[in-house]
Amino acid sequence: MNTIKHLAAIAAILSLSACAGMSQQDKNTAVGAAVGGVAGSVLTGGSAVGAVGGAAVGGVIGNQVNKPPR
Incomplete structure (x- = not known):
């Protein structure tokens, strides 16, 4: 079961490479969410x-x- 979770996480992260039209800030947000989701799942033992x-x-x-300064 852990192998499936790891493969799904890797697939989600790799799919972010197709986001060519996104700004750098949007890409950072998406990558942060993906990495945070994987880390949160791992740290809580697979909890949704x-x-x-x-x-x-x-x-x-x-x-x-x-983020650009104001």
């Missing part, structure tokens, strides 16, 4: 709530990375 929470936190962090 952990994956969703990790994706939300990762997306916010990814969105703020290299």
Whole structure:
């Protein structure tokens, strides 16, 4: 079962390479959400709530990375 989860996570991350029309900030948000979701799932032993929470936190962090100053 863990192998399926890992393969799904890798497929999700690799699919982000097709986002050519996205801004850098949008790409950072998507990558942050993907990595956060995987990390949240791993840290909580495969919990869906952990994956969703990790994706939300990762997306916010990814969105703020290299954000242009106001």
